[in-house]
Amino acid sequence: MRKQLFIAALSLAALTAQADEGMWMLTDLRAQNAAVMRELGLEIPIEQVYSDNAISLKDAVVHFGGGCTGEIISSEGLLLTNHHCGYGAIQQHSSVEHDYLTDGFWAMNRNEELPCEGLKVTFIDRILDITPYVQAQLKVDEDPQGTNYLSPKYLEKVADRFAKAEKIELTPATRLELKAFYGGNRYYLFVKTVYSDIRMVGAPPSSIGKFGADTDNWMWPRQTGDFSLFRIYADKDGKPAEYAKDNVPLKVKKHLKINLGGIEKNDFAFVMGFPGRNWRYMISDEVEERMQTTNFMRHHVRGDRQEVLMAEMLKDPAVRIHYASKYASSANYWKNAIGMNEGLVRLGVLDTKRAQQEKLLARGSEKGDNSYQQAFDQIRSIVQQRRAPLYHQQAINEALVTALDFMKLPSTKEVAVALSKKGGKDSQKEGEVLQKALEVLQKNGEKYFASVPFPEVERAVAKKMLKTYAGYIPQEERISIFKVIDTRFKGDSDAFVDACFKYSIFGSKENFDKFMRRPSLNTLEKDWMLLFKYSITDGLLKTALAMEQANKNYDAAHKVWVKGMMDMKQENGTPIYPDANSTLRLTYGKVRPYEPADGVVYDYYTTLKGAMEKEDPNNWEFVVPAKLKQLYQAKDFGRYAMKNGEMPVCFIIDTDNTGGNSGSPVFNGKGELIGTGFDRNYEGLTGDIAFRPSSQRAACVDIRYTLFIIDKYAGASHLIDELDIVAE
Known part of the structure; x- marks a missing residue:
């Protein structure tokens, strides 16, 4: 009897220890968490915390x-x-x-x-588990790529259908958000009101x-x-x-x-x-990937940018106020990336992940189910294939997208589309394209210059960021603007940045106004900042395409893997959370x-x-x-x-x-x-x-x-x- 009581006490202690981990769905609290919460010290009924049909x-x-x-x-x-x-x-x-x-x-x-x-500010009015409804929709709807079960666009349509079928009252301020959980194994609909x-x-x-x-x-x-x-x-x-x-x-x-x-x-x-x-269902290869790509770039690239920004902010109160929020946002996850990588090594998280995945693979083998092994092998292969383009993509994003405010040019996508439709030597067509470009620029020009009031700060940051980017990406792999820098500017990226601010129509308000008085498509086509922006966009597209094929089967493999982890936990009596x-x-x-x-x-x-x-x-x-x-x-x-x-x-x-x-x-x-x-x-x-x-x-x-x-x-x-x- 004493032995049985001792084992029971250990079981309760284990359950209590596990209770601290988890970002629990409110709809699951009664079934999964209420008893443990009361054991730990909750004094009110769980319905006062969350209720389906009463205020809580x-x-x-x-x-x-x-x-x-x-x-x-x-x-x-x-x-x-x-x-x-x-x-x-x-x-x-x-x-x-x-x-x-x-x-x-x-x-x-x-x-x-x-x-x-x-x-x-958004209130959550209702939370509905509509997994059976979504699964039924997926069976009857066309899904040639097999990815609708995670597609926000598709799930938005399903949410609208469900709301109509259930006669959910909708107002102009109502928002429906249907999201996939556990890799697409469950679905919750959130009915929200926005103020x-x-x-x-x-x-x-x-x-x-x-x-x-x-x-x-x-x-x-x-x-x-x-x-x-x-x-x-x-x-x-x-x-x-x-x-x-x-x-x-x-x-x-x-x-x-x-x-x-x-x-x-x-x-x-x-x-x-x-x-x-968060990413609790990653395999060990994905953790290594995160450490060596996203976290690595956040650490090193943001650190360089922040050093330049802080020096400028301490010189001028107006600069400090303008960049305060941007600096704080950047610094927040710069330090997060450093601490996460240090902690993952210190706590041996990779070894823990390897032990977890070996346990699931062994479970599948015992049951004669090789789906977990296939999913695991698929994810490992995908990670290996996408590592290089992901590393490059993160370098572009951190150094040339997030860091360079002056690259947020006014509706450059619309201008680019207009230029791409230029009709050769057809002067009438060129006139129409130029008129379209001018309308876009006129509409957004003032707003653009108001958003970058300190060009000298932007110039200093850009010089540092181009050097930082080039330091991590081999010459033959860099975005196309570096061919211009290497040939026209003899490899001097500082001189290229100076040329951008001196000659581009976006380099100063004076340049912009001068162009608007005497516009030409030829000037737009050769504008340094536009060429720089298009080069960044092209680099992001190429890295995305390089990962697209590798990632093609990731969602399906991840869904199987997460389902296995869920089943294994539930068999052990452990509550689960997405x-x-x-x-x-x-x-x-x-x-x-x-x-x-x-x-x-x-x-x-x-x-x-x-x-x-x-x-x-x-x-x-x-x-x-x-x-x-x-x-x-x-x-x-x-x-x-x-x-x-x-x-x-x-x-x-x-x-x-x-x-x-x-x-x-x-x-x-x-x-x-x-x-x-x-x-x-x-x-x-x-x-x-x-x-x-x-x-x-x-x-x-x-x-x-x-x-x-x-x-x-x-x-x-x-x-x-x-x-x-x-x-x-």
Whole structure:
């Protein structure tokens, strides 16, 4: 009997240990996760977390801007997310005269809230598992390439058919999104409502919201107040509408209750959000490919670009404001790539993957099923064939597409099409083509030059990027513009860049205006920047074509492989979850410290004392605002302090997060808001490929610090007044 009890206890412990891993589908919570969540500390019924047909916590969690998560914290549409998620909007409203990035912004009444052009917030109304319906459609519809089961265009049509068949009410603001999961083995339909009148309400200065900047990014311990506030507006009837002065704050159907009781070690916590992408079902060859292509290029190419950009940004406040968001976005996954590669080696992830795949292959062999072996061999062959063009494609994307803003020429595709249809010496045809090109350029010219206001910065970046690209790609394989550089400019890429800015019609507003006064097709055909852009486009096309044949059978092989991994887990009694794909998920775990190395222990929380210890007035990353120092010295923390009188700032939990979870609400066992997720730790960056609960942590801003900054630092107590706060 004792032996049986011991085995049962071990089984429960194993199940609990596994519970920390997983980006769970909300529709599967009742069947797969509810019991374990209750065991770990969930105090509310699972229906209050997610319900098919009743209001739940899910209804207060939104997709913010398409790449982050936000949560509704008041009945009048007040939305909390990360500072770095709102960074683009903060930058949009910033200028040298009103530098909200540096100084922060706080609307002291509704009239001061600033509309954010292009920003959207999306609610998830319903989540439907319609796998049988999609599979039935696939059987009767023509699918000559065998890829419809993953085709967004095809799935969009199926979603429309399903909505009509089930009489789902659709409005102009409704969006249907049908996505494949588990490599196309299951399908979920998301019925969504999109709001487009979003206004900025508050943001701390970057010295708080971005404290530690690049040095502390992806690291623990952290002392950053990474949050910002927005408000959702609707028309007078509460319906989504474009911005209008007489729109009103949205009366939401669900907002979160905020708990000031704080956190303790081993407290249960769960997170809801929109994790972007991960790749848990990769074979070892794919992991190596990721390390040597995408991660390699992000590390080395972005590092070179950022060095040039930072030097220019530190010289001029206007340059800093313009490039702030672009730099932050680039630096974020530059450091991610470095940390991921280091972690994959340190944790022996390739060996773990090899052991997993050998286990599945052995399972297939035992059952006399060779489909797993065939799928595995197919994927290995595909990876080998596409390695070289993928490496080149990543070099082009990182060095010449992402890095060069001046290459975003005004509708060059339309101009190229027009030029390609030029009718030889037919002057009438040439006149029509030129007129079409002029219409395109006239329509987009002003917008283009407004988007690249610092040509000298672009010139400096381009010179560095051409050298970086050439350093990784052999001469005979480089994009075609390098033949021009080698012959016309004797291999001097700097001279080519100078010629672009000196002679191209896009090199300066003066050149553009001069061309528009005396346009000619001959000038367009020989324009350096256009030739450069077409060369980049051609290079991307060639690498894509080189991979197209190799990738032809990948999806089918991957589907079989994932199905095998799913079946193997389920046979062992292990719950399953799909790879992240920017859909709403839930993850849960505990507030826990960790030990990244022998003799090193990181506690589970930080305080404002840590920010004061890191302060360096001569380093822009670690400047502490004078008022914050005054509040600290006076210990003027109000009701937001810990029981020992210190001011909490951040904490960590062992949940399974990734990019897209930024801004996610962190709940306690009662379903109350205790923090906002904003980052992961450096040692856990391998989590996109292999989750390690012993070393992976999600960093969160303590809600008490968020409210302290709003109330005591910003003096925006009117915002505190509209929140639903409990002390315990």
